[in-house]
Amino acid sequence: MTAPAAPFAHVQEWIFDLDNTLYPAACNLFAQVDVRITDFIATELGLDAVAAKQLQKDYYRRFGTSLRGMMLDHGTDPQRFLHYVHDIDVTALTPSPALADAIGALPGRKLIYTNGSVRHAENVMERLGVAQHFTGIFDIVAADYRPKPDPQPYAEMVARFGIDSRRAAFVEDLHRNLVPPAAMGMTTVWLRADSAFSHPENKIGEVAAPTDHPGEHVHHIIDDLETWLVALATDLSSAPAR
Incomplete structure (x- = not known):
């Protein structure tokens, strides 16, 4: 259509x-961001990759972004989060x-x-x-x-x-x-x-x-x-x- x-x-x-x-x-650029969000949450909260991914997606569904959930539940500095997760290779x-x-x-x-x-x-x-x-x-x-x-x-x-x-x-x-x-x-x-x-x-x-x-x-x-x-x-x- x-x-x-x-x-x-x-x-x-x-x-x-x-x-x-x-x-x-289809270029999968955002997949890089997705991986880095998981890594950030895992490091920030001392979680393994599976638990971090589950929490990431739970926050995304409930709050619209994983960042919002991290800010509300853990007081995460949003600028530090954004700097880390958007440090990606855009040549894709x-x-x-x-x-x-x-x-x-x-x-x-x-x-x-x-x-x-x-x-x-x-x-x-x-x-x-x-x-x-x-x-x-x-x-x-x-x-x-x-x-x-x-x-x-x-x-x-x-x-x-x-x-x-x-x-x-x-x-x-x-x-x-x-x-x-x-x-x-x-x-x-x-x-x-x-x-x-x-x-x-x-x-x-x-x-x-x-x-x-x-x-x-x-x-x-x-x-x-x-x-x-x-x-x-x-x-x-x-x-x-x-």
């Missing part, structure tokens, strides 16, 4: 999730001129909203070759460490950047994270994937088949970001001026 251009003719604010959205989940990503050109061709502003850090987002964006097309990043620090889909940080992002929600589109691989933007009047786009990281409700190690019916908060479903954006940018550029 793809999203046609017509419903996006009004959009002037394009908000993208970062991990497993701006780049394909392939630079994408086609993606960069498509993002650049979209009308209006482009922003990143991530549960990661600004540093991580910048590293990923630079590697992909798309950084020059984005005017802002709203990260987990800006959200006061309250992860998606807590609605309050979404409102704070809108206020910080002066976003008109009625003219905004939000693209995300976790459809539960599209509930707040849909409620705010944004057009939502779910990037459907079969990655375990895109289905946090699954058991550890289990990969679920993507659902075709995530809920009314999802307005459009796509299966490949680059393919969709290239087609969308082309269609929007050739559409009659409104």
Whole structure:
């Protein structure tokens, strides 16, 4: 299923999730972060790898990020956590001129909203070759460490950047994270994937088949970001001026 251009003719604010959205989940970049989160928890709490992984996933399901659980239960310094878990090799990503050109061709502003850090987002964006097309990043620090889909940080992002929600589109691989933007009047786009990281409700190690019916908060479903954006940018550029 793809999203046609017509419903996006009004959009002037394009908000993208970062991990497993701006780049394909199949490249397994986030798997490096996942391993480092487990290592951090194991070292921090004196746990073996299995117990650390279980706690990590339990925190992720209950709090939205493992960091949030570590902060609430153990007083973990969030900056130390973020510095460690995002110290990864981004060369697993392939630079994408086609993606960069498509993002650049979209009308209006482009922003990143991530549960990661600004540093991580910048590293990923630079590697992909798309950084020059984005005017802002709203990260987990800006959200006061309250992860998606807590609605309050979404409102704070809108206020910080002066976003008109009625003219905004939000693209995300976790459809539960599209509930707040849909409620705010944004057009939502779910990037459907079969990655375990895109289905946090699954058991550890289990990969679920993507659902075709995530809920009314999802307005459009796509299966490949680059393919969709290239087609969308082309269609929007050739559409009659409104």
